[in-house]
Amino acid sequence: MSNDLRSWFVTFPNGMIPLVENWGCDISDPHKARSQTGYVFTYGGTAISWRSTKQTLTSTSSNHAELIALYDAGRECVWLRSMINHIQQTCGLEEIKKDPTIIYEDNAACIAQIKEGYIKGDRTKHISPKFFSTHDLQKDKIIDVRQIKSSENLADLFTKSLPRSSFKQLSHKIGLRRLKDVY
Numbered sequence: 001m002s003n004d005l006r007s008w009f010v011t012f013p014n015g016m017i018p019l020v021e022n023w024g025c026d027i028s029d030p031h032k033a034r035s036q037t038g039y040v041f042t043y044g045g046t047a048i049s050w051r052s053t054k055q056t057l058t059s060t061s062s063n064h065a066e067l068i069a070l071y072d073a074g075r076e077c078v079w080l081r082s083m084i085n086h087i088q089q090t091c092g093l094e095e096i097k098k099d100p101t102i103i104y105e106d107n108a109a110c111i112a113q114i115k116e117g118y119i120k121g122d123r124t125k126h127i128s129p130k131f132f133s134t135h136d137l138q139k140d141k142i143i144d145v146r147q148i149k150s151s152e153n154l155a156d157l158f159t160k161s162l163p164r165s166s167f168k169q170l171s172h173k174i175g176l177r178r179l180k181d182v183y
Contacts, residue, residue: 034058035065038158039073041080041101046175049080052158060126066110067131070103070145074134077101077143100141104148114138114145 034057040050051072059065081101088095105111113124117135137143156162157170 035068036159037065037069037072038155039069039076040154040158040174041076042154042174043084049076050158050174051076061123063107063109063113063123064127066105066107067113067127067134070105070110070114070134071131073103074137074143077103078137081142100138100144103143103145104153105145106148106150106153108147111145111147 034054036052037055038050038052040047042048055065055068057068059068081098085095087093105114113132114134115138117132117139134143134145138145150156151166154170154174157167157174162170
């Protein structure tokens with residue numbers, strides 16, 4: 001694997017494909033107790049927005065960390081949809097049907113909570129209600145949270161160290177190519 005980033009580039013396939021987002025979280029750095037959040041939005045099969053950062057809050061469970069990560073990704077999704085709409089209107093482009101942005105998640109408990117909304121139970125009563133605002137985005141059909149296998153989650157590129165084969169496979173899925181592999 002080449003460390004020289006000048007030999008890598010992104011590709012944009014023909015045709016329009018809806019905005020899709022993968023996000024994830026890797027639980028707690030053992031030294032600082034902060035989880036790693038990562039997401040990648042693709043449009044037309046190519047990454048257009050991505051982020052990898054330590055969470056500013058200490059999460060108490062993997063579900064809590066995933067809810068925080070989804071909150072961050074939901075905010076980015078709203079902005080990206082607004083930006084795409086602005087570009088279409090400003091450039092006189094045909095407006096694409098506004099289907100919900102599909103957000104892939106590999107944590108079943110998180111998906112259940114987002115679908116049901118804020119649940120004040122023993123396991124979640126300490127989680128700030130703002131992190132459940134993603135439920136409103138789903139209810140308003142701005143996003144559609146769906147389950148994905150962990151091995152297919154593109155956001156793992158931004159949250160954990162991966163074996164070379166997984167890295168190559170996931171990098172290819174976000175449109176990243178090496179020049180020597182194409183030419």
